[in-house]
Amino acid sequence: MGRLVVISNRTANLGKNTQIGGLAVGIVDALKAQGGLWAGWDGSVVDAEEAAKTKIQTHGNVTSLTTPLTSEEHEKYYLGFANKVLWPAFHYRLDLMDYRMEFVDCYSATNAKFAEMISPHLRDDDVIWVHDYHLIPMAAELRKRGHKNRIGFFLHIPFPSADIFSAVPRHEWLRYCLLQFDLIGFQTINDVHNFHRYLKEHSDAAIISPELVRVNDRTIHIGHFPIGIDVKQFAKVSARTDDTIELERMRRTVLKRFQVISADRLDYSKGLPHRMKAFRKFLEICPEYQGHADYLQIASPSREDVTAYSDIKAELEQLAGAVNGRFADFNWAPVQYINRNIPREKLAPLFRASLVGLVTPLRDGMNLVAKEYIAAQDNKDPGILILSKFAGAAEELSEALIVNPYDISEVAHALKTAVTMPLEERQLRHRKLLKRVIDHDAQWWQREYLHALQHGDQHSANERVA
Incomplete structure (x- = not known):
């Protein structure tokens, strides 16, 4: 050979x-x-x-x-x-x-x-x-x-x-x-x-x-x-203790808050503004979660000298400000928007600490973030993946909540389904998803x-x- x-x-x-x-x-x-x-x-x-x-x-x-x-x-x-x-x-x-x-x-x-x-x-x-x-x-x-x-x-x-x-x-x-x-x-x-x-x-x-x-x-x-992905390696990194993230997780537990996370490159194919609009819609249709739901949008820079990317960056910044301006209280801001690269050592435990992984590209070849979110979860108390039907990963990961990313209302209702889902159902979905991610690893x-x-x-x- x-x-x-x-x-x-x-x-x-x-x-x-x-x-x-x-x-x-x-x-x-x-x-x-x-x-x-x-x-x-x-x-x-x-x-x-x-x-x-x-x-x-x-x-x-x-x-x-x-x-x-x-x-x-x-x-x-x-x-x-x-x-x-x-x-x-x-x-x-x-x-x-x-x-x-x-x-x-x-x-x-x-x-x-x-x-x-x-x-x-x-x-x-x-x-x-x-x-x-x-x-x-x-x-x-x-x-x-x-x-x-x-x-x-x-x-x-x-x-x-x-x-x-x-x-x-x-x-x-x-x-x-x-x-x-x-x-x-x-x-x-x-x-x-x-x-x-x-x-x-x-x-x-x-x-x-x-x-x-x-x-x-x-x-x-x-x-x-x-x-x-390399499932074992990512799961190992996600389980490491990060003092900052652990402190934030404990604070949210005491305050009865939960986190929705979205992490992708800043690219028009990822549908990042649609995700933020869906979270805003979720707060509108579920006012009981105002003050309790945190949305962390990580958008790492990508091809910043291409006009389409600078346009979407400006749109996201405006949306984040608008949502926080409308819903924020003295001790709570619903959206945290980060436009820089986050190391995997920090990102993996953030996935693990998040109740919902929002992965809703408008079109994607595969989207390994979806698989990383699954690999990062605690088997005893796993989060729920909301996944675009236009991501290649949707062909494999059918136990995720599959949505049309263009339908803001559908994604908002999927968020409601995710945060109210019983533990037993979350565990069952996660077992099936994790097996598929392990079987089809890198x-x-x-x-x-x-x-x-x-x-x-x-x-x-x-x-x-x-």
Whole structure:
């Protein structure tokens, strides 16, 4: 068995003992087990001369291969085509799409730059795993350079409906690039269905089965692989004593208060203003909880130089002020809004101390916050997860209170259901949710995906025999 080569927009710090996030946890374990290479952008923006340099670091049997971006590449490849075209389109926000020809040109050229950096380091028996929307052209670029390795792609964000994807400029080229991979992995069954529908309506690809597509004598595998978290590690962190949080929890117990928590990146796809409006509606329809319900909204900064993000930041600040201005008393303010990054060591016990986890994105590939909230709970007295039906996690986590995030009244009533739910029902729901999160953790995700990628030829033969 050859090495594993991982290509992603950003790489993890392989020198750290503990990784954060489903992607890093799953991949680092696989790289260490199999030996390999992780390649991508190092996160820095430099001048053209410096950006041509490659940095190579070795950690045991794993090598890190990184390069900087120029300011033009950062502006047009990363902020431009990736995050002003693909990100809004894949999250069903065509109205926010800002397409310019120079964006797609730079997107293509930067993928070629990454491929040129990686190509000399590849071996014929390497298995290559490419990640996310930034690098859709990567297989095509590597094929141009003569590499016949098995190459897989995993999309961490949603794949949109056929009509939405067909509205993306250069979608035919993106389709061609995707079909240069041997395995295309999605988060959900719905994503797979959307991709099938698009191929049927906009290509001559032959759909052999739900898992197989044939194009020009090539067989491409398609599957859904819901990403998970490191459950044991997150549960361990959540159970650690934090004096500040413990003091606040005791204060709320004495005052008969409870906390609703929401923690996400500051992004228009997350529906953060909708959540705050739903909490305001909850206080209106349940006045008995005024003075007793605390809403903690953590919105970590994200792409602050993109106009759509600064707009939503201003809206949230205005909403938080309006809700507090209307409902606050001398010793109680209903909304606590935090616009900065909170360390996991602090976030995990905050999840554990919260009666309700409000995770209601307008559209999300998976949303690992939902799984982290479940993993953080005390089995004896667990909180309740309210989850958007448009989050990929909703396909797995059916025992959560599933809501339409656009329906403010529905989410408000779900809050009422959550805070009045009997302990026995909370425990039953949590047991089922936790089992599913454990069964489909980060390690399961990488094992399932890599098995499908490495054994694709065998599956193809079985399909032909059948």
